[in-house]
Amino acid sequence: MEDTSTRSEPESPPEASAESTADGPTSEPDDETDIEALRERVESEYDFDDFGPSDMAQMSADEWDAAFDPDTWITGDRLLDRVDAELKSRIATRDVFGVLERVREDGEERILVYSDEGYAIISPTGEVRGEGTVLRDIEPIVALAAMDSYEVPEPPENWSLPHPDSVPEGSGEFGNLVVQAVAAAQVLAGAALLVASAVADLGTIVAPAMGIVFLLVGVFLFAMVANARLSDRFRSEEYRNRLRALREAKERPEFVPVEDGVVTERGAAASDSDRDE
Structure with a gap:
């Protein structure tokens, strides 16, 4: 009988080891x-030329990272200008209702x-803090302006909020x-059909029925x-009314943390709390 106690286990074929070592490098291309x-799916699903708060709320974290590459974001004074x-x-x-000002915080310029x-x-780093509907409207605008591929339109000369009158x-x-x-034509056609049905014995109910339909359509269009x-x-x-309220107010609303063109400590504290969250 042959002694097999000293026989070593068969080695795995080189193809298997090659495949196992190849799994690691191929994972990155797959990612x-x-x-x-x-x-590509995000670009086809969202219209970034008309990107708004509702689109921003619908995007998942993965979609956001895929659409906006942080390494290509614009920052600094160029971002503020854009x-x-x-x-x-x-x-x-009238896509945004608000007063636009340049203020300062810690010696740096901000947009209010x-x-x-x-x-x-808005800070030069792209950070946006605030409250209310203005904050909701501004966040996607800053994200778009930070994209180098997005072309910022040239604003008109008279861009500010209009006079209420x-x-x-x-x-x-x-x-x-x-x-x-169109409504008047429908009413006239309906009236003509009804009059013709009453004056002349057409011997059919199609004409008066169509006359009633035309009248109803005309009334609906007028309404x-x-x-x-x-x-x-x-x-x-x-x-x-909103324009009058802003014009009649001699100062900024009390909830705006800016005094004499400088962001107050209350605004800075709000920024710190946002970072903690």
Whole structure:
């Protein structure tokens, strides 16, 4: 009988060891591929030319890291200039409601945006702190301005908030007139069909039925135009009231931590608490 006690165990084939050593190096390319795939999906899913707070809230942490590469972010005075131009453009188009100022903190320049519903302070590092709806609106704007691939539009000369008396009653009057014309045509057609059915014995119910349908459509369109005009007037009046409140206030709102163009200790304390969180 053959003695097998001294026989060594068979060695693993070299192919297996080669595969095991190859697993490590291939993991990094796989990770890079996953990041690229995630970045492509984010770019196709989100419109960064119209990136807003709702989009920012929907993005996960992985999507945020894939879309915004921290190594390519713009900081310093260049970031403040880009944010300044972007905010002026958005204030001019009413995408942002607020007063824009340059303030200082610890000897460095900051951008302050405030309204009757909150404020935001932007630092050269891209940090944004504040409260209210202004903070919610400003955060995605700063993120966009920090991207080198994003082209900041040139703000118009008269970018500041308008005078309350210069705000029109509503917008889209041409569209309302077009809808009114269509509604009038529907009413006239319906009335004509009903009159024709009453005067001449057409011997069918199709004409009066269509006349009633045309009348109902016309009335509905007139009601829709009236509702749109009332909504425009309400929004315009609300906008004018907010403008008057800012103009009549001789000083910044009490919740804005800025005095004499300098961020106070209250604002600095809020920044420290944000970092701790």
